[in-house]
Amino acid sequence: MSERFDVAVAGLGALGSATARELARRGLRVVGLERFALGHDRGASHDTSRILRHSYHTPAYVRLTQQAYDDWARLERDTGEQLVTVVGGVDLFPPDPAIPPADYVDSLREVGIEHELLDVEETRARWPRLHLPDGTLVLFQADAAIVPAGRGTRVMQDDARAHGADLREHSPVTGVRDLGSGGVVVTTPQGEVHAGALVVCADAWANDVLGHLGLNVPLETTLEQVTYFRPERPDELAPGRLPLWIWMDDPSYYGFPCYGEDTVKAAQDCGGPVVDPEARTHEPDAAMEERLAAHLRRMLPAAGEPVRSLRCQYTLTPDRDFVLAPVPDHPTVVAGLGAAHGFKFAPTFGRLLADLATEGTTGTDVAAFRFDRPALTDPDYAAHWLV
Structure with missing residues (x-):
């Protein structure tokens, strides 16, 4: 005999937990x-x-960040948990960067997001601990923020359960029949x-x-690493005295x-090797740690020396755009x-996926995240992850 639910959610990381929460809040019977x-x-x-920020390389993503801010605020109101910590953020474009600043600046301008463009001297006057090469362009957004990862996911899981969702651990999906x-x-x-x-x-x-439905998405999983540094004077690198920062070059x-x-947390974006998620290591990589530490010695020497490194993984589409869509020929999936x-975007993913699962459509334009785009259908598509 099988149990019956309105919606099943496979995977209870941030996106799946947000989806289970949203569905349960709508009064549906949900199993995760x-x-x-x-x-x-x-x-x-x-x-x-x-990182929670508006700065993105297309106007569509910038508009989606507006929804993300609203959805995080709604999550805070619904749960009574303080989750968003506004600290300000800077995108740092050195001379001749691999990531073009015009894409980011133009996208923010088109959507109407407030921002500032600063030179090295103006940046040093605000944040003297940042050491930047001459000619660096600095894009500042005052409302860039930090959101908690593990705790934020747990808050969404707890709220899903409070509204009746049945969340099951150690329950891998071994079959699907449409x-x-x-x-x-x-x-x-x-x-x-x-x-x-x-x-x-x-x-x-x-x-x-x-x-199980005959679909194989071209995905690469890379093994990444974050490192925590111990500053001698942590008060000088506290929120309000140091912003979030992203080095917009290759490596990023x-x-x-x-x-x-x-401590100060930092990492390289897309710097790790491609791995099998079932066979990956959890041991820190000394070479990755030293590469990152060398960058901080130049750019943020007050961060101090590394005290610990943790592994995580990226699951990347070839164009690094989202998937947010029904499965072709299987509209109930x-x-x-x-x-x-x-x-x-986790709370926003939850809302949009709940819409698609229950109504088949959503008021947000997610056409760019369909399965039938070239990055997911053209075997000769050249993957690019640096955005």
């Missing part, structure tokens, strides 16, 4: 199926912090679940689920002011992939 333990460190929703208008049957080691719709937010394991780096503890920059 997590391959590992809730809050595990094998994916991309653990650790302390993520019954058409009769819904979907999802098989797990504990038995079958019969649901009216299925939402797949399984990230690096998305193809393990979608493969990003970092935070002190947040939650007297919807997929969400964050392409290693989706956490800032």
Whole structure:
């Protein structure tokens, strides 16, 4: 015998947890199926912090960030949890950068997002701990913020359960049968679940689920690393005295002011090797740590020396755009992939995926995130991840 629910959600990281929460709040019977333990460190929703910002390379993404800010605020109101910490943020474009600043500046201007363009001297006057090469262009947004990763995901899970969602650990999806208008049957080691719709937010394991429907998305999983540095004077690198920062070149780096503890967190974006998520290591990589530390010695020497490094993983589409769409030929199955920059949009993903699963459409234009775009259908598409 199979259990019956309105919607099943496969994967309970940030995106899946947000979706389960949104569906449960709408009064639907929801089951969430997590391959590992809730809050595990094998994916991309653990650790302390993520960046929330408006700065993006297209107007469409900038408009979506406006929804993200609204949805994080709604999550705070609904749960009574303070989750967004505004610290300001700078995108740092050195001379002749690999990432063109015009895409970001023009996108912000088109959408009407307030920002400032600063030179090196103006930047040094505001944040004297930042050491930048002459000719660096600095794009500042006052409302850039930090959102908590592990804690934010847990808040969404707790709220989903409070509204009746059944969230199950150690329940990998081992089979999917599309019954058409009769819904979907999802098989797990504990038995079958019969649901009216299925939402797949399984990230690096998305193809393990979608493969049961004959779909294989061209994804690469890379093993990344974040490092925490111990400054001698953490008060000088606290929120308000140091902004979020992103080094917009190749390699690209990003970092935070002190947040939650007297350390500075930083990492390289897309700097790690391609791995099998089932066979990856959790051991820190000394060469990656030293490459990052060398950059901070030049740009933010007050950060001090590394004290610990943690591994995480990116699951990347070839164009690094999201997937947010029904599965072709299976309209009762919807997929969400964050392409290693989706956490800032997690509550928004939840709302949009809930719309697609229940109504088949949403008021937000998500056409760019369909399965039938060239990056996902053209085998000769040249992958590019630096945005």
